[in-house]
Amino acid sequence: xxxxxxxxxxxxxxxxxxxxxxxxxxxxxxxxxxxxxxxxxxxxxxxxxxxxxxxxxxxxxxxxxxxxxxxxxxxxxxxxxxxxxxxxxxxxxxxxxxxxxxxxxxxxxxxxxxxxxxxxxxxxxxxxxxxxxxxxxxxxxxxxxxxxxxxxxxxxxxxxxxxxxxxxxxxxxxxxxxxxxxxxxxxxxxxxxxxxxxxxxxxxxxxxxxxxxxxxxxxxxxxxxxxxxxxxxxxxxxxxxxxxxxxxxxxxxxxxxxxxxxxxxxxxxxxxxxxxxxxxxxxxxxxxxxxxxxxxxxxxxxxxxx
Amino acid sequence: xxxxxxxxxxxxxxxxxxxxxxxxxxxxxxxxxxxxxxxxxxxxxxxxxxxxxxxxxxxxxxxxxxxxxxxxxxxxxxxxxxxxxxxxxxxxxxxxxxxxxxxxxxxxxxxxxxxxxxxxxxxxxxxxxxxxxxxxxxxxxxxxxxxxxxxxxxxxxxxxxxxxxxxxxxxxxxxxxxxxxxxxxxxxxxxxxxxxxxxxxxxxxxxxxxxxxxxxxxxxxxxxxxxxxxxxxxxxxxxxxxxxxxxxxxxxxxxxxxxxxxxxxxxxxxxxxxxxxxxxxxxxxxxxxxxxxxxxxxxxxxxxxxxxxxxxxxxxxxxxxxxxxxxxxxxxxxxxxxxxxxxxxxxxxxxxxxxxxxxxxxxxxxxxxxxxxxxxxx
Numbered sequence: 001x002x003x004x005x006x007x008x009x010x011x012x013x014x015x016x017x018x019x020x021x022x023x024x025x026x027x028x029x030x031x032x033x034x035x036x037x038x039x040x041x042x043x044x045x046x047x048x049x050x051x052x053x054x055x056x057x058x059x060x061x062x063x064x065x066x067x068x069x070x071x072x073x074x075x076x077x078x079x080x081x082x083x084x085x086x087x088x089x090x091x092x093x094x095x096x097x098x099x100x101x102x103x104x105x106x107x108x109x110x111x112x113x114x115x116x117x118x119x120x121x122x123x124x125x126x127x128x129x130x131x132x133x134x135x136x137x138x139x140x141x142x143x144x145x146x147x148x149x150x151x152x153x154x155x156x157x158x159x160x161x162x163x164x165x166x167x168x169x170x171x172x173x174x175x176x177x178x179x180x181x182x183x184x185x186x187x188x189x190x191x192x193x194x195x196x197x198x199x200x201x202x203x204x205x206x207x208x209x210x211x212x213x214x215x216x217x218x219x220x221x222x223x224x225x226x227x228x229x230x231x232x233x234x235x236x237x238x239x240x241x242x243x244x245x246x247x248x249x250x251x252x253x254x255x256x257x258x259x260x261x262x263x264x265x266x267x268x269x270x271x272x273x274x275x276x277x278x279x280x281x282x283x284x285x286x287x288x289x290x291x292x293x294x295x296x297x298x299x300x301x302x303x304x305x306x
Numbered sequence: 307x308x309x310x311x312x313x314x315x316x317x318x319x320x321x322x323x324x325x326x327x328x329x330x331x332x333x334x335x336x337x338x339x340x341x342x343x344x345x346x347x348x349x350x351x352x353x354x355x356x357x358x359x360x361x362x363x364x365x366x367x368x369x370x371x372x373x374x375x376x377x378x379x380x381x382x383x384x385x386x387x388x389x390x391x392x393x394x395x396x397x398x399x400x401x402x403x404x405x406x407x408x409x410x411x412x413x414x415x416x417x418x419x420x421x422x423x424x425x426x427x428x429x430x431x432x433x434x435x436x437x438x439x440x441x442x443x444x445x446x447x448x449x450x451x452x453x454x455x456x457x458x459x460x461x462x463x464x465x466x467x468x469x470x471x472x473x474x475x476x477x478x479x480x481x482x483x484x485x486x487x488x489x490x491x492x493x494x495x496x497x498x499x500x501x502x503x504x505x506x507x508x509x510x511x512x513x514x515x516x517x518x519x520x521x522x523x524x525x526x527x528x529x530x531x532x533x534x535x536x537x538x539x540x541x542x543x544x545x546x547x548x549x550x551x552x553x554x555x556x557x558x559x560x561x562x563x564x565x566x567x568x569x570x571x572x573x574x575x576x577x578x579x580x581x582x583x584x585x586x587x588x589x590x591x592x593x594x595x596x597x598x599x600x601x602x603x604x605x606x607x608x609x610x611x612x613x614x615x616x617x618x619x620x621x622x623x624x625x626x627x628x629x630x631x632x633x634x635x636x637x638x639x640x641x642x643x644x645x646x647x648x649x650x651x652x653x654x655x656x657x658x659x660x661x662x663x664x665x666x667x668x669x670x671x672x673x674x675x676x677x678x679x680x681x682x683x684x
Contacts, residue, residue, distance in 0.1 A: 004510070005506055118344045118555070121554055123530065123557055124534065141534050213527065213530055213531050214526070214527040214531075215524075215555060223497055283495050
């Protein structure tokens with residue numbers, strides 16, 4: 001494999017990783033602070049993409065579409081937190097899984113009811129389309145480079161939020177001892193709503209950004225949700241730093257595994273069998289990675305709690 | 307009133323001496339929710355349009371949603387056969403669901419008319435006198451794409467499809483006709499949404515053409531990302547990634563792309579013109595190939611009902627085999643394995659006003675039959 005192809009695949013892996021991070025950050029915060037398993041996180045991803053597609057279709061502006069995605073997903077998040085999720089904090093994980101699974105069905109059929117069954121159109125704006133030539137002669141789509149930039153900016157913003165602001169202190173305190181910060185006079189239910197809406201907004205933004213290069217359709221959030229869960233388990237539940245490193249690890253493993261494994265297999269079997277067996281093993285690779293990490297560190301790379 | 311007429315109908319039926327003398331009850335199981343719902347909705351709408359136009363009150367249709375899940379499809383089929391007592395079944399979109407339902411349905415003596423799925427297992431040794439496929443055998447459109455690549459002079463194709471039975475069949479079908487070299491062959495994940503790594507490999511492969519089979523949302527993602535990558539190798543694929551339902555979501559990225567289909571909305575015959583016009587008037591959108599398949603399925607059934615009684619299985623089967631109906635595809639006939647022998651056309655994606663659609667630009671294969679027919683012993 002040529003160095004140019006390898007460099008391009010590295011960029012692809014990083015791009016997949018940072019988008020997974022944006023998705024997983026909200027999930028890991030919600031799990032870390034409130035101890036809640038939210039299966040409907042993928043639906044918020046879908047809500048963001050549909051809101052963006054609708055607004056982009058009506059106004060033609062991609063920036064407005066992103067703002068709409070953030071707003072719609074945050075609003076949907078705050079709404080389900082107040083109406084449904086709030087009643088689940090004290091229940092066990094099975095109840096949470098059941099209730100948030102019901103939310104997936106409600107969101108999916110609700111979206112179909114409003115937008116119909118056919119995929120929507122959402123494309124990247126003209127000023128971000130087409131490839132650019134990077135040093136070394138690598139041709140790479142400008143939009144994917146932008147995604148990497150946005151993802152890293154969000155990561156930096158989240159670190160600043162968690163370590164430098166009052167809200168961040170409350171979030172960290174909430175992860176450590178819920179009863180104590182309530183006793184100290186912090187309005188815990190407001191904090192929960194804010195954290196949940198923040199996570200939802202990030203999922204919605206990821207949906208809109210990724211939706212522009214994929215298909216905006218009902219059910220688009222579920223495959224990403226599974227990867228996001230793998231990321232937060234590898235990274236350690238509740239840890240933003242863990243989520244970032246795990247997301248990059250998963251992105252690179254998935255991309256490079258899919259490219260390299262069939263080629264490795266070709267050394268000792270024929271073409272068609274190698275590509276079939278190689279791609280089958282490549283799709284298992286991130287789960288193998290997860291298993292190895294959990295054997296080595298049962299609470300994930302940066303997990304505090306057992 | 308309703309009860310009275312029911313009683314009356316029952317008396318008349320009793321007098322005529324047959325339980326369900328000539329009413330044909332159709333059970334349609336198709337995908338109406340979840341990711342692949344667009345296809346099922348088109349098949350249903352095409353089918354019901356033909357039923358409505360025929361105005362035949364001897365035809366009763368029950369419609370259920372399989373949610374693209376084989377277990378649900380099997381439950382629905384059991385319910386329809388055992389408690390609803392349907393005579394004919396139809397509607398299934400996906401080959402894996404078809405394999406779960408059809409062998410059981412025909413074993414219980416029900417006719418099955420497939421408006422879409424055509425797995426090879428049911429075209430060869432597993433064929434059945436009661437099973438008819440009105441759409442195509444799965445390999446057909448891919449074989450058409452291979453034939454087109456030969457005529458376009460492609461010598462070095464890069465081919466990719468999802469890693470599941472219909473995906474592997476697609477690559478086999480393409481290679482069966484295509485005579486050039488392969489620059490690369492990839493099997494992607496089913497449901498994959500990001501093709502950056504595959505596109506990088508296509509760029510590095512030195513191919514002169516790309517063949518892909520990525521139905522539904524996978525095709526939308528691939529085409530958008532491919533157009534944005536700056537790779538400008540010509541692309542060819544079966545119509546499944548270019549149907550009317552998804553072209554609007556792909557947009558300009560699909561313009562000019564060549565795809566193969568057994569049907570196109572501009573096919574020049576009276577039945578097709580009337581179909582396209584009435585479908586648009588009824589539903590406010592252009593029909594897709596799936597809608598044309600649903601429409602043809604219903605008309606095939608109606609034509610057989612005009613010739614034979616459903617209670618006489620052999621006569622009804624013979625009436626279906628005649629395929630004496632005005633197909634939207636023009637000429638239509640069944641092979642010995644009850645799969646169509648038909649032309650596969652080459653279409654190009656164009657823009658008409660604001661709407662993206664397909665235009666037929668040639669014929670890839672004429673009177674094409676599948677390769678499995680010789681293995682079928684009925």
